[in-house]
Amino acid sequence: MTVRTLTAPAARHLHVFLGAGRVVVTTDPAATEVRVRIRSVRDTGPDAEAVEQALLMERDGTVQVDIRNARARTVDEPVRAHTRGGSVFNFHGGVNNTVFYDTVETMEIGSGGIRVDGNVTGAVVTMGTIASSEDQGVAVEVEMPAGGNVLANLGAADLGVHGALNSLTSTTGAGSVRVGSVEVARVTVVSGQVTLARVGELMQVSTTSGAVTVNCYEGHDDSRVSAISGAITVGVLPTASGSLDLETVTGAITTTGARHLRLAASTTIGHVHHG
Structure with a gap:
């Protein structure tokens, strides 16, 4: 696990940019500072590197956390198909067919095929098992005073806020x-x-x-x-x-x-x- 922290005594605002993982914000009326903890589940690999290279700073009362290179990669241009190993995978729906995905080493479709019933959002399948988001990506954990303001720009990530905010402005691809x-x-x-x-x-x-x-x-x-x-x-x-x-x-x-x-x-x- 790779961990970085920041404490900002005078901050009241949070700006967070995350490629993939989860963001958890907890507010406390008695708090007088913003405390941020970012961590990867694994000690090595892309997520650990993303934590090490993340921008984590405070300026003029705003804490900024920028980890846009964590796992998921956003493709801004319209994507109609993705070719891998001779197979073509078509993506439909979403806004401008934006796709969020991790690096793919191999992808096999056997006689059993691929089947999805219902909606699957931000899931990772390992050996037939859907892995919990707790085990994937980067976690951003924030404690801040109640009544603060949060701006979040997330790729494939869940956002949870426990307590009271003055304002929340968030954009999420999948989560x-x-x-x-x-x-x-x-x-x-x-x-x-x-x-x-x-x-x-x-x-x-x-x-x-x-x-x-x-x-x-x-x-x-x-x-x-x-x-x-x-x-x-x-x-x-x-x-x-x-x-x-x-x-x-x-x-x-x-x-x-x-x-x-x-x-x-x-x-x-x-x-x-x-x-």
């Missing part, structure tokens, strides 16, 4: 986003689920493939949640106001307590239910 409490949430995910336990003011959430769940919305602004393929579920408090626009192409839309808002909900394939 889930789970947040405890946030005042302003701007979240974009290509493939993965988004779960927000509480939103206090504004949310702008977009997924290409993945469900969105907001347990407690009490905002007072014009919020929007959209998905291409995925269900949308939002619970609204009576104190909320403003407008709420919910849209999905494939998936159900369910709201609770939202009838007093300026509410718009539409789905092409699925049901809309307002409780």
Whole structure:
């Protein structure tokens, strides 16, 4: 395991850029500093090198963690097919067919073939077993004061926030986003689920493939949640106001307590239910 740490006493903001792995942020009302720990599971290899070469610094109250070369590589141009060992693999869907993948030494398709039932996001298969994300990539673990601000740009990585943030702005290629409490949430995910336990003011959430769940919305602004393929579920408090626009192409839309808002909900394939 390769580990690096940073402590920033005056920081209130976090900017994290990660190619692959997971980010866990824990907030504490009593905390007066930001503490960051980045680690790789293995002592050697690309992940360990990524940790050693990572940018880890604090400037003007902002902690920056940049590990974009951890495992996954992003291909910005549209990708239609990938050839390996005489076989051609076609990729469809996503935004501009962006592909996130690790270095491939060999890939074999035997008589048993390859079969995927449902959605698989950021999984690593070793000898027929799906490995846990706990064993893959780079882990970024952050402790910071409650009410801080987080900017995250992630390739194939999960993001978890325990506690309360003032704002979260995140973009994820493949991975889930789970947040405890946030005042302003701007979240974009290509493939993965988004779960927000509480939103206090504004949310702008977009997924290409993945469900969105907001347990407690009490905002007072014009919020929007959209998905291409995925269900949308939002619970609204009576104190909320403003407008709420919910849209999905494939998936159900369910709201609770939202009838007093300026509410718009539409789905092409699925049901809309307002409780």
